[in-house]
Amino acid sequence: MIKTVRKNTKGLSGEIVIPADKSVSHRAVMLLSLAKGTAYVRNFSSGADCKSTLELYQKLGVEINYVDEKILKITSNGKLFNSNTTEPLYCGNSGTTMRLTCGVLAGQKFNSILIGDESLTRRPMKRIIEPLSLMGAKINSNEFHAPLSIRGSNLYGIDYHSAISSAQVKSSIILAGLSAQGKTTYTEPFQSRNHTELMLKYLGAEINTHENSTEIIHSKLEAKDIEVVGDISSASFFIVGGLVVPNSNFIIRNVGINPTRTGIIDVVQRMSGQIELMNKREIGGETVADIRVIYSENLKSCTISGNDIPRLIDELPIIAVLATQAEGKTIIKDAQDLRNKEADRIKCLVSELKKIGAEIEEIPDGFVIYGKTQLKGNVSVESFHDHRLAMSFYVAGLISEKEIAINNFEWTNISFPEFEQLFYKINA
Numbered sequence: 001m002i003k004t005v006r007k008n009t010k011g012l013s014g015e016i017v018i019p020a021d022k023s024v025s026h027r028a029v030m031l032l033s034l035a036k037g038t039a040y041v042r043n044f045s046s047g048a049d050c051k052s053t054l055e056l057y058q059k060l061g062v063e064i065n066y067v068d069e070k071i072l073k074i075t076s077n078g079k080l081f082n083s084n085t086t087e088p089l090y091c092g093n094s095g096t097t098m099r100l101t102c103g104v105l106a107g108q109k110f111n112s113i114l115i116g117d118e119s120l121t122r123r124p125m126k127r128i129i130e131p132l133s134l135m136g137a138k139i140n141s142n143e144f145h146a147p148l149s150i151r152g153s154n155l156y157g158i159d160y161h162s163a164i165s166s167a168q169v170k171s172s173i174i175l176a177g178l179s180a181q182g183k184t185t186y187t188e189p190f191q192s193r194n195h196t197e198l199m200l201k202y203l204g205a206e207i208n209t210h211e212n213s214t215e216i217i218h219s220k221l222e223a224k225d226i227e228v229v230g231d232i233s234s235a236s237f238f239i240v241g242g243l244v245v246p247n248s249n250f251i252i253r254n255v256g257i258n259p260t261r262t263g264i265i266d267v268v269q270r271m272s273g274q275i276e277l278m279n280k281r282e283i284g285g286e287t288v289a290d291i292r293v294i295y296s297e298n299l300k301s302c303t304i305s306g307n308d309i310p311r312l313i314d315e316l317p318i319i320a321v322l323a324t325q326a327e328g329k330t331i332i333k334d335a336q337d338l339r340n341k342e343a344d345r346i347k348c349l350v351s352e353l354k355k356i357g358a359e360i361e362e363i364p365d366g367f368v369i370y371g372k373t374q375l376k377g378n379v380s381v382e383s384f385h386d387h388r389l390a391m392s393f394y395v396a397g398l399i400s401e402k403e404i405a406i407n408n409f410e411w412t413n414i415s416f417p418e419f420e421q422l423f424y425k426i427n428a
């Protein structure tokens, strides 16, 4: 589907409620599938990625039903089974589904095969296969890419120091540690999102966390209801939209502000963007807030690197759009893993933003943006079947002189089917 976006001249106003966090929704299905009993997940994500997880765990024998559009009832006896070990389990476009589930399946008493779509098949799996193999997992792959053929085995705890800061890798090892003999310790260079750890604690697992390191021992989980907070990664498109579209002033409600995810808020503050966090409250071990965003004429450039990166990895494409409206040189580095996302987000972002009129340069581990630029538009750009690139270009279209057309825009459904409807709600 081609989406045409025109400049917004009125400003964005009113308020929206941001839909459910994708990372938390995936984990709610996975962990409640491993817990004995019945529990409800409230405010489950409507994105295609989370549906991939839901359908996969149904195939593993867990009773998962929609009570209504956003509420799931999950009943499990705490054990998974695979009735057809030769039929592959499909993970769609979702790296989180494949990597975390591989950790879950490695220690089961049955065999299984994980497959994904074309983009997921291109994504690196060595990062999980290596540590899981050290734990005793038997995984065959196509040169460290899917399909992953997993022979259920006895696992043993390890003390693993990862070279990268990735929540998917960390969670895969922690979930394998849940069924392993002995203690598993996982250490990463900078702390990545900790939703798995928080949810495991909430469901009664024996898990200890100290900044960049997590210890887990074999534990049984208790089924307990989970309410999913709003997704700060989805909110980031609205945060940037409000900061760059003149005359904007609106409220985004129910945004998860777990400190391992709020790099975007720190960066906006460093760039002198006007945002205000209000009404902070706790929901099931996670903190949420309402965020007011106001158009900010005097944005300044900044450098984003090191331990900033895991706290805003998914927001870097939309931060690039923000940086086109900031005075000076914005440098984003240490983000080479962006090349391993649904698309090569460094190469694809730079090529398409250049077409729109941004002054942006590719570097091996990120990009450099020179602002402030009036984006020109009058061009057609490619989403590269990447949801976050499609949504970032949409926001760029709201401030471009002439309209832009975005090819394959429907890929926004991967994480955020409500995206455009919510922009309409605030006058886009």
Ligand code: S3P
Residues within 6 Å of the ligand: 022, 023, 096, 165, 166, 167, 168, 169, 171, 192, 193, 313, 314, 337
């Ligand atoms: C995710 C972790 C991040 C992120 C992805 C979701 C998760 O990936 O980019 O969208 O839910 O654990 P990496 O762990 O590969 O950085």
